[in-house]
Amino acid sequence: MPFKFMNSLNDSISELDPDRIYVENIRSILKTNTRIARFICKLAVRKGYFEKYYAISCKNETCGRVIKSYQDKTEIPLELVCQMCEEDGTLVYTFATENLIVTPYYKYIQGTYELA
Numbered sequence: 208m209p210f211k212f213m214n215s216l217n218d219s220i221s222e223l224d225p226d227r228i229y230v231e232n233i234r235s236i237l238k239t240n241t242r243i244a245r246f247i248c249k250l251a252v253r254k255g256y257f258e259k260y261y262a263i264s265c266k267n268e269t270c271g272r273v274i275k276s277y278q279d280k281t282e283i284p285l286e287l288v289c290q291m292c293e294e295d296g297t298l299v300y301t302f303a304t305e306n307l308i309v310t311p312y313y314k315y316i317q318g319t320y321e322l323a
């Protein structure tokens with residue numbers, strides 16, 4: 208079953224930013240649901256096509272930018288400083304990470320698919 212998806216993924220991957228692929232991108236490309244898209248991403252990681260990262264976004268409404276990305280969830284510190292907000296002179300720029308939104312995304316490892 209997944210191979211059908213993997214083939215259409217291969218056809219469409221060039222339309223994406225290979226350094227920042229979201230489950231939602233995969234879902235819309237494959238015209239499937241989120242559950243299957245997640246499964247495909249997981250499979251792609253296991254096969255070495257994708258690397259998984261976690262992007263942590265700033266909580267300030269005026270910002271919302273990605274503060275930092277981590278490959279290993281255990282490396283995420285308890286507190287994060289948004290340097291953009293600090294430089295902008297925003298009052299609050301230090302956040303407890305548990306209150307921040309963590310968005311998983313994937314990086315496509317160039318050339319790995321063709322080797323499969």
Ligand SMILES: [Zn+2]
Nearest residue numbers: 265270289292
């Ligand atoms: Zn910020």
